[in-house]
Amino acid sequence: MTDPQLSTVIGERRQLIHLAYRLLGSLAEAEDVVQETYVRWYALSDRQREEVVRPGAWLTTVAGRICLDLLGSARARRERYVGEWIPEPVPGSAWLDGSAALDPADRVTLDESISMAFLVVLDSMTPAERVSFVLHDVFRYSFAEVAAVVGRTPAACRQLASSARRRIDTSRGPSDGERAEVVRDFKRAWETQDIEALIGLLDPRATATADGGGLAPAFLDPITGAAAIASTWLVIAGRNPGFTLRERTVNGQPGLVAEVDGVVVSVYAFQIADGRITRIWVIRNPEKLRSWTA
Numbered sequence: 001m002t003d004p005q006l007s008t009v010i011g012e013r014r015q016l017i018h019l020a021y022r023l024l025g026s027l028a029e030a031e032d033v034v035q036e037t038y039v040r041w042y043a044l045s046d047r048q049r050e051e052v053v054r055p056g057a058w059l060t061t062v063a064g065r066i067c068l069d070l071l072g073s074a075r076a077r078r079e080r081y082v083g084e085w086i087p088e089p090v091p092g093s094a095w096l097d098g099s100a101a102l103d104p105a106d107r108v109t110l111d112e113s114i115s116m117a118f119l120v121v122l123d124s125m126t127p128a129e130r131v132s133f134v135l136h137d138v139f140r141y142s143f144a145e146v147a148a149v150v151g152r153t154p155a156a157c158r159q160l161a162s163s164a165r166r167r168i169d170t171s172r173g174p175s176d177g178e179r180a181e182v183v184r185d186f187k188r189a190w191e192t193q194d195i196e197a198l199i200g201l202l203d204p205r206a207t208a209t210a211d212g213g214g215l216a217p218a219f220l221d222p223i224t225g226a227a228a229i230a231s232t233w234l235v236i237a238g239r240n241p242g243f244t245l246r247e248r249t250v251n252g253q254p255g256l257v258a259e260v261d262g263v264v265v266s267v268y269a270f271q272i273a274d275g276r277i278t279r280i281w282v283i284r285n286p287e288k289l290r291s292w293t294a
Contacts, residue, residue: 005055009041012056016063022134023067024074025087025119027291033070037063057145064131064149071127082214084222086281087119088288089267092249113138116251116269116281118168125164132157133164174272180247180254182272187245187256193237195230202226203276213285216265229280257292264292 013034020030040062041049052058078085113134122130128150135141135149136157143154143161150157174182182201189197208229212218223229243258243265250257250269258266267289271279283289 005049005052009038009055009059012059015056016059019060019134019139020063020067021090022113022119022122022138023064023131024070025123026288027088027090028287029070033063033066036066060135060139060141061145061149064135065151068127068131068150071130074127082212083218083220084209084211085123085213086209086211086283086288087116087123089116089255089269089283089292090114090251091292092252114251115253117271117279119251120281121167121169122164124167126160128152128157129160129164132160136161137165174275176254178275179270179272182275182277183254183256183270184247186270186277187247190233190237191245193234195234198230198233199226201277202229203273203278206276206278206280208232208280208282210282211285211288213287215286216284218282218284262293264289267292 016034016037017027017030020033021027024030024033037059041055041059044052049055122134125133131150132143132146135146136143143157146157146161147154150160152160173179186198186201188194189201204226205224206226206229208219208223210218210220219232223232240258240260243260246257246259248255248257248267250267253269255270256268257264258268265284265286267283269281269283270277
């Protein structure tokens with residue numbers, strides 16, 4: 001029997017991916033969650049599916065619960081992870097003019113809620129806080145709907161979201177054009193090995209974090225301070241004379257990628273404030289870079 005709700009159900013896939021990625025910080029895991037969600041939908045009998053008034057809400061509830069379970073086990077997995085764990089970066093287009101030409105349908109994936117800085121803060125929350133906050137503040141679900149996912153009362157979910165909200169920096173950041181200018185200057189200084197220029201582009205208290213996952217060379221502990229970061233980046237340039245730096249959108253914001261023979265080996269995401277770089281995230285784990293080369 002053909003599912004009369006097929007087009008509606010399949011049409012929810014993009015929204016489910018958006019949700020699961022923000023909840024898990026992994027595109028691969030988000031895809032798995034969505035696949036499992038559809039498996040559970042089609043495990044229902046025809047009558048059960050017909051009784052679902054809002055398939056989208058049903059799918060979101062199931063996907064949210066799967067993510068909540070995965071987040072609960074993620075902390076144990078992170079304890080065994082080699083080095084620092086950084087969310088999987090989302091690839092975007094080149095930003096040669098300082099901005100990317102976006103399909104309006106894709107804007108939801110490229111707003112502030114997908115920036116690396118935002119995802120890193122989300123990762124510091126408890127699973128219940130993260131789910132409550134993302135569902136309510138990002139996707140605008142009511143607390144009654146959030147409660148159905150989290151398994152707590154609407155009042156408790158409101159408190160969880162409020163607690164999470166206090167950790168989010170709501171100050172307005174620089175425009176994409178301003179970000180692009182700083183990142184481009186950083187790229188130029190790195191390529192010319194101009195250490196003074198690099199130091200000038202970095203906040204004195206800047207921090208750089210790398211994620212190799214034990215599968216690619218990367219510094220294991222965060223590096224703090226403009227001079228220390230600049231020196232490290234010159235060492236990286238000296239050890240990798242064959243790589244090519246390209247300007248690419250990373251999680252909706254100007255970033256850089258390093259390629260060797262056309263294969264992306266590193267992705268660099270930046271946080272910028274007052275015209276200087278305050279955070280650099282370096283993703284080198286090849287398992288997190290598959291979508292970049294593909």
